[in-house]
Amino acid sequence: MDLDLEKYILEHIDAEEDVLRELDRFTHLNVLRARMLSGHLQGTLLKMLCRMINPQAVLEIGTFTGYSAISMVRGLSSQAHIHTIEVNDELESVIRRFFHKAGVSNQITLHIGDALDVIDKLTMNFDLVFMDGDKRQYPAYYNAVFPRLNQGGYILADNILWGGKVSQPNMPDDEYTKGIMDFNDMVKADARVEKVILPIRDGLTLIRKK
Numbered sequence: 001m002d003l004d005l006e007k008y009i010l011e012h013i014d015a016e017e018d019v020l021r022e023l024d025r026f027t028h029l030n031v032l033r034a035r036m037l038s039g040h041l042q043g044t045l046l047k048m049l050c051r052m053i054n055p056q057a058v059l060e061i062g063t064f065t066g067y068s069a070i071s072m073v074r075g076l077s078s079q080a081h082i083h084t085i086e087v088n089d090e091l092e093s094v095i096r097r098f099f100h101k102a103g104v105s106n107q108i109t110l111h112i113g114d115a116l117d118v119i120d121k122l123t124m125n126f127d128l129v130f131m132d133g134d135k136r137q138y139p140a141y142y143n144a145v146f147p148r149l150n151q152g153g154y155i156l157a158d159n160i161l162w163g164g165k166v167s168q169p170n171m172p173d174d175e176y177t178k179g180i181m182d183f184n185d186m187v188k189a190d191a192r193v194e195k196v197i198l199p200i201r202d203g204l205t206l207i208r209k210k
């Protein structure tokens with residue numbers, strides 16, 4: 001997005017809370033591939049979507065440093081709970097420190113491990129799934145979470161435009177673009193769901209189980 005427009009938007013939405021600003025800064029100074037962090041605009045959207053959907057059980061695939069999880073919890077009722085999964089155990093101490101700082105440790109359970117293994121072991125169903133893990137595995141995540149999504153529940157899938165690569169005429173030769181494109185085709189063809197793509201940031205698909 002045009003930088004001036006992005007600045008204008010950020011100046012005209014709710015201000016970023018201090019702990020999220022600190023987490024964003026910490027991540028950019030200390031963690032590799034910091035641009036993966038959702039950031040203020042998408043974080044605010046996730047919070048608003050949580051307010052609108054009012055899910056009781058939320059699953060996040062791909063915690064990274066915890067920005068999106070903290071953003072989502074801000075839009076949840078106090079009884080609701082998030083299970084978030086991160087495969088990179090080097091991030092665990094940062095995630096736990098910022099969950100504690102944000103005062104959300106009691107509302108978020110962090111699982112360190114591969115998403116597909118963890119999902120297999122979780123026993124509950126979910127009202128909302130935020131899919132933001134390994135792009136090559138999006139089709140597998142979809143298949144794994146779908147039976148565990150309550151009727152009327154939502155999947156939010158991030159990065160589904162993949163920097164614009166999805167609409168390039170030549171077939172992609174990398175597994176990441178292919179994973180996203182297969183996922184997008186799979187969702188499009190799935191009559192069990194309603195879907196819309198928001199061109200925010202790197203693209204966010206909103207999927208509702210009928």
Ligand SMILES: C[S@@+](CC[C@H](N)C(=O)[O-])C[C@H]1O[C@@H](n2cnc3c(N)ncnc32)[C@H](O)[C@@H]1O
Nearest residue numbers: 036037038062064067068086087114115133134
């Ligand atoms: C785009 S980042 C997530 C950003 C985060 N949701 C946020 O908004 O700040 C993707 C994360 O998924 C994690 N990841 C990749 N493969 C995974 C897997 N198989 N299981 C769980 N997490 C995985 C990566 O280590 C990375 O931290």
